[in-house]
Amino acid sequence: MHNLDELISRWKSGLNLQENILADDIDELEDHLRMGISHLVSLGLSEEEAFLIAARRIGTGANLEAEFEKVNTGSLWIHRLRWMVIGILGFQALSTVWAFLARAGSSWLLMSTKSILSSGILFVVLSILLPVILWLGVKTLTREKTLGIVRQSPFSQFVEQRWGWLLGCLAGLFLLVPIGGILLTSITAANMPITMYAEYSAVVSMYQLVSGILLPLLGLILLQWLNVDRKKHLATN
Missing domain, CATH: 1.10.287 (Helix Hairpins)
Structure with a gap:
């Protein structure tokens, strides 16, 4: 049972990396996984074999992410x-x-x-x-x-592809706003x-x-x- 819990924990850790699969979805998938494992064990399979088969039936992380992206x-x-x-x-x-x-x-x-x-x-x-x-x-x-x-969401991919441009825009913003404030104060005070x-x-x-x-x-x-x-x-x- 200890080995089975460790296998399920690793399986859940992999799903946690998928942004489109929410925590409640993972809990529901775990329930289905454990039910499938229990059924296969009752048929005479070992826990490790039952886990591999039940996890394969539920689907891979990429397939589940694509499926839950439409739902969530x-x-x-x-x-x-x-x-x-x-x-x-x-x-x-x-x-x-x-x-x-x-x-x-x-x-x-x-x-x-x-x-x-x-x-x-x-x-x-x-x-x-x-x-x-x-x-x-x-x-x-x-x-x-x-x-x-790091979850490769569309936003994170956008940031990675345009990181230099975004960094330059932010640096310019942080530089120009204080200078603009100083100029505005000086012009206002002078007039x-x-x-x-x-x-x-x-x-x-x-x-x-x-x-x-x-x-x-x-x-x-x-x-x-x-x-x-x-x-x-x-x-x-």
Whole structure:
């Protein structure tokens, strides 16, 4: 029985690599597999022989993936969008907290030492260098575990084929947006009276406050809707 459980565990691990086969589908396939094995064992076959025959009857991973792709189209897109929203909200929450802590630390040092240089250095270290070091460390630790487990979905294939183009677009975006913000602030300040610019700054600050609360809130509402819709799709499939 121990060998049979190990064989089934390896079989399930192979199915888990197929993006189009959901966890509930794998559980259902496992039930069919075990029923087939039990029937074949009752006919006098060994557990290993029964497993091989029952697994072959169910189908290979590629055939099952093609079959379930037609059935789980809606659930798959909801699943992908759900994880995209989770990633965006998680990154936004982490970056917001990290930026606040970096700013608080540099402000405390500025008030304590009255040194703009040391405060600026601490801010750069906390907000840029430390996250980069931590990211590289996490990437190194998880690299071996993630090798060979990348699912070749259409999106992942698109990313692999156009990685250089996507990387260039992202780099340009991250470079141009801050420069555009600096230019916009400079042009606005140069063409406005001081009192009007102060009122404008207050409006911008209020907008940033509202957007900083409203956008994550809308993301959480979307995530909850996706969870409910995902459960409905799983119940109907």
